[in-house]
Amino acid sequence: MFNRSESEIAVAKRLVQSVTTAPTLAQSLPLGFNLDAxxxxxGTLNLLExxxxxxxxxxxxxxxxxxxRTQxxxxxxxxxxxxxxxxxxxxxxxxxxxxxxxxxxxxxxRWA
Structure with a gap:
């Protein structure tokens, strides 16, 4: 992230939206993301789903x-x-x- 005027969460959501709506990329490859905690x-899980x-x-x-619960x-x-x-x-x-x-x-x- 080049400046701190936007949160990392917002940047990641925008990235997911951009990548998944890019016509050639979104239609040609299965998309996967690896994100930290x-x-x-x-909201992020809903977007990915x-x-x-x-x-x-x-x-x-x-x-x-x-x-x-996970433990x-x-x-x-x-x-x-x-x-x-x-x-x-x-x-x-x-x-x-x-x-x-x-x-x-x-x-x-909410987590399922």
């Missing part, structure tokens, strides 16, 4: 209820697929893990 908002986009959005603990899901079911990666950079060890789980039917209506 800032974009885990009902209405444009028939695939998406992955990070979830952090500051989305308390959704995070707690319960992870504890109760085995993932369909999973991967883990460890690395050390500048003396700091980092481990990243991802799990793919089936759709959770008991999500609050």
């Amino acid at each position: 800032l974009h885990l908002q009902v 209405s444009r028939h986009c695939s998406y992955v959005i990070a979830l952090k603990a500051n989305q308390k209820q959704l995070y707690q 319960r899901l992870v504890q109760q079911q085995a993932p369909l697929a999973q991967a883990s990666h460890r690395e050390t950079q500048r003396g700091r060890q980092t481990q990243r893990s991802i799990g793919v789980y089936p759709f959770y039917d008991n999500l609050p209506k």
